[in-house]
Amino acid sequence: MNYNMYVFIIQILIIITLIVVAIFLMKLTVASRYERRIKKYTIDCIYDSSASYFDRANYVYLKIRSELSTRLKHIKIFNKYSLKYEKYTDKTKIIPEEPMDYISLKIIAGLVFLVVVVVSDVLRYKQITFLQLLVSFLFGFFIPDLFLIAKKKLMEITVRNDILKAVIIMNNAFKSGRSTMQAIKIVSEELKGPICNEFKKMYIDLTFGLSLEDVFARFAKRVNIPEVKYITTSLTILNKTGGNIVKVFSSIERSFFNSRKMDEELKSLTASARAIHKILVSLPIVLYALIFFLNPTYFVPMFQSPIGILIVFIILILYVTYILIVKKIMNIKE
Numbered sequence: 543m544n545y546n547m548y549v550f551i552i553q554i555l556i557i558i559t560l561i562v563v564a565i566f567l568m569k570l571t572v573a574s575r576y577e578r579r580i581k582k583y584t585i586d587c588i589y590d591s592s593a594s595y596f597d598r599a600n601y602v603y604l605k606i607r608s609e610l611s612t613r614l615k616h617i618k619i620f621n622k623y624s625l626k627y628e629k630y631t632d633k634t635k636i637i638p639e640e641p642m643d644y645i646s647l648k649i650i651a652g653l654v655f656l657v658v659v660v661v662s663d664v665l666r667y668k669q670i671t672f673l674q675l676l677v678s679f680l681f682g683f684f685i686p687d688l689f690l691i692a693k694k695k696l697m698e699i700t701v702r703n704d705i706l707k708a709v710i711i712m713n714n715a716f717k718s719g720r721s722t723m724q725a726i727k728i729v730s731e732e733l734k735g736p737i738c739n740e741f742k743k744m745y746i747d748l749t750f751g752l753s754l755e756d757v758f759a760r761f762a763k764r765v766n767i768p769e770v771k772y773i774t775t776s777l778t779i780l781n782k783t784g785g786n787i788v789k790v791f792s793s794i795e796r797s798f799f800n801s802r803k804m805d806e807e808l809k810s811l812t813a814s815a816r817a818i819h820k821i822l823v824s825l826p827i828v829l830y831a832l833i834f835f836l837n838p839t840y841f842v843p844m845f846q847s848p849i850g851i852l853i854v855f856i857i858l859i860l861y862v863t864y865i866l867i868v869k870k871i872m873n874i875k876e
Contacts, residue, residue, distance in 0.1 A: 610646040655682030704737040713791040
């Protein structure tokens with residue numbers, strides 16, 4: 543059998559596997575649709591010891607991650623490197639997270655990318671180089687950082703949107719004679735999402751004997767938003783000079799409400815300008831994609847001569863400069 547026959551057999555096996563997987567997913571979708579349809583007429587079983595494939599895979603992943611984290615804890619350089627991931631841990635979960643778990647996740651992701659590249663090259667009978675293996679492992683190793691940064695950014699935005707609700711609940715709790723710990727616990731029970739997890743962490747810190755000032759300082763360090771820093775500063779001044787905490791939180795509530803109202807007004811006033819900015823930014827990319835789809839060789843001559851490459855480089859500089867300048871103009875300092 544020659545090389546082409548081997549490739550043809552591998553392609554046939556891959557196609558058959560994909561067809562089988564597609565049929566299985568279609569059957570699973572139809573079954574789940576029927577299940578949702580008749581579920582309201584049935585009684586759920588109290589004890590269900592069966593585990594889904596996802597639960598089993600998740601259990602295997604957690605077991606591998608736990609064993610890897612245990613081994614990495616004995617290495618000093620990994621212990622020092624894991625400290626930067628302390629801000630991403632969530633102590634309120636049933637299975638508490640440790641900073642070393644994120645290092646294990648990064649190593650597992652790097653190995654997965656490494657295996658995918660090796661299998662791909664073996665199936666295509668391509669030579670595997672050390673540089674290719676190194677790049678694929680590093681790519682997988684740093685991919686989780688992007689998700690963690692995006693997750694943290696989304697969490698900060700959500701906390702900033704919900705912090706006014708938390709202040710209102712705490713202020714009402716203080717007016718009814720509740721203590722600070724009780725007010726924080728009420729917020730963690732009433733609200734949902736990242737703000738709930740953060741107040742649970744604050745409640746745990748208070749139960750371990752940390753001062754209110756330190757608890758809010760740790761909260762401000764985790765979320766890094768101006769509103770929480772303002773609350774932390776106000777509580778620090780209150781603890782040092784004394785005063786009525788109800789009046790302080792009433793003032794904070796009014797300040798946050800006025801700030802939120804001003805932000806909404808600024809968004810409404812700059813909505814058209816921001817829409818035009820997004821359209822002008824996306825228009826060159828859309829036009830390039832459209833022309834490339836209609837004629838893939840249209841831009842090839844520009845990359846085959848030094849003058850064309852220079853023109854592309856100048857266009858990219860002007861494009862990035864335009865984005866930065868317009869963003870700077872539209873940015874309104876608080």
